[in-house]
Amino acid sequence: MNERQTKVAIIGAGPAGCAAAIQLKRAGIDPILFEKYKIGGLALNANLIENYLGIEQGITGLEFGEKMEEQVLSLVIDTIFEEVEKITIEEDQIVLSTKKTTCLCDYLIVATGSISKTLGVKGESEAEKRKLLFYEPIFVPEAKITDSKIAIIGGSDAAFDYALNFAQRKNEITIIHRSDKFKCLPLLYYRVSNLESIELLNPKEIKEFQFSNENKLDLLLDDDSILKADFALVAIGRKPNNLLLKDIPKELFENKIFTIGDLVNDHYRQISIAAGEGLFCAMKIIELI
Numbered sequence: 645m646n647e648r649q650t651k652v653a654i655i656g657a658g659p660a661g662c663a664a665a666i667q668l669k670r671a672g673i674d675p676i677l678f679e680k681y682k683i684g685g686l687a688l689n690a691n692l693i694e695n696y697l698g699i700e701q702g703i704t705g706l707e708f709g710e711k712m713e714e715q716v717l718s719l720v721i722d723t724i725f726e727e728v729e730k731i732t733i734e735e736d737q738i739v740l741s742t743k744k745t746t747c748l749c750d751y752l753i754v755a756t757g758s759i760s761k762t763l764g765v766k767g768e769s770e771a772e773k774r775k776l777l778f779y780e781p782i783f784v785p786e787a788k789i790t791d792s793k794i795a796i797i798g799g800s801d802a803a804f805d806y807a808l809n810f811a812q813r814k815n816e817i818t819i820i821h822r823s824d825k826f827k828c829l830p831l832l833y834y835r836v837s838n839l840e841s842i843e844l845l846n847p848k849e850i851k852e853f854q855f856s857n858e859n860k861l862d863l864l865l866d867d868d869s870i871l872k873a874d875f876a877l878v879a880i881g882r883k884p885n886n887l888l889l890k891d892i893p894k895e896l897f898e899n900k901i902f903t904i905g906d907l908v909n910d911h912y913r914q915i916s917i918a919a920g921e922g923l924f925c926a927m928k929i930i931e932l933i
């Protein structure tokens with residue numbers, strides 16, 4: 645087991661955690677940043693980020709993530725690519741545990757973002773296991789990202805953003821939404837409506853996922869029709885990724901342990917908000933130290 649010690653540890657290298665890490669480093673404090681996947685966080689999924697100041701023509705999520713990664717690496721921020729599985733409190737210290745590392749810290753920033761809601765219908769977890777259903781585009785295997793028939797389930801910004809993303813790569817897309825009204829930005833609706841490769845199917849609900857062919861997905865709809873797809877993407881909303889926090893004593897919050905970004909912002913989930921909170925939180929910790 646690797647043993648580490650630091651004044652400040654950060655869980656999550658999305659916009660919130662990275663902004664905090666950068667500000668701490670600039671103040672001469674060396675944080676340890678834990679990330680279970682890649683620097684960039686949820687933003688890696690974005691088709692085009694158009695509301696970030698200073699990037700007039702927009703930037704793809706993958707390019708934005710690369711820029712974040714370059715900045716973090718150029719500042720030599722100590723980043724450990726492992727999943728934090730447990731937070732415990734021992735006397736005055738906070739202890740983070742991954743499978744390979746134990747890290748003691750005085751202050752902890754938790755920026756673990758959100759997780760996707762699931763539909764909860766029959767066959768959903770089996771479809772996920774068979775790699776026929778995903779909750780984020782970045783996890784779709786390379787072999788499936790072109791020339792596929794894709795079912796996107798959801799009616800908000802994320803569903804429309806996923807559709808615009810995959811429409812650029814010769815895919816045939818159906819957006820299925822349970823309500824007769826979509827909840828996305830009018831701009832995204834307009835862009836989707838102008839593409840022949842995207843069909844809108846609503847109001848329709850998914851009753852079940854079935855598997856008549858090993859490499860395909862059958863979506864049984866509420867009118868008992870079947871839609872065949874190479875894979876499905878579920879974008880029906882997200883919830884806080886807060887499991888790690890369930891046993892933490894309340895008095896430690898805003899004092900030793902700080903929660904920021906999408907993890908705490910129910911409706912206001914945006915990069916600039918998350919990054920701003922990272923900066924704000926780092927400045928508070930710098931004052932405390």
Ligand SMILES: Cc1cc2nc3c(=O)[nH]c(=O)nc-3n(C[C@H](O)[C@H](O)[C@H](O)COP(=O)(O)OP(=O)(O)OC[C@H]3O[C@@H](n4cnc5c(N)ncnc54)[C@H](O)[C@@H]3O)c2cc1C
Pocket residue numbers: 655656657658659660661678679680681682683684685686687688689690691692693694695696726727728729755756757758801802805806885888904905906907913914915916918
């Ligand atoms: C399709 C899509 C398009 C979007 N487009 C835009 C846009 O155009 N403009 C905009 O402002 N916002 C956009 N957003 C929202 C934006 O991506 C989020 O608001 C932002 O990424 C939140 O940052 P965060 O750091 O709080 O969380 P996240 O970005 O979710 O980062 C959390 C990080 O924590 C890591 N993590 C979680 N648990 C652990 C653990 N136990 N151990 C180690 N690491 C862990 C995760 O792997 C992740 O990297 C979009 C979102 C989506 C889904």
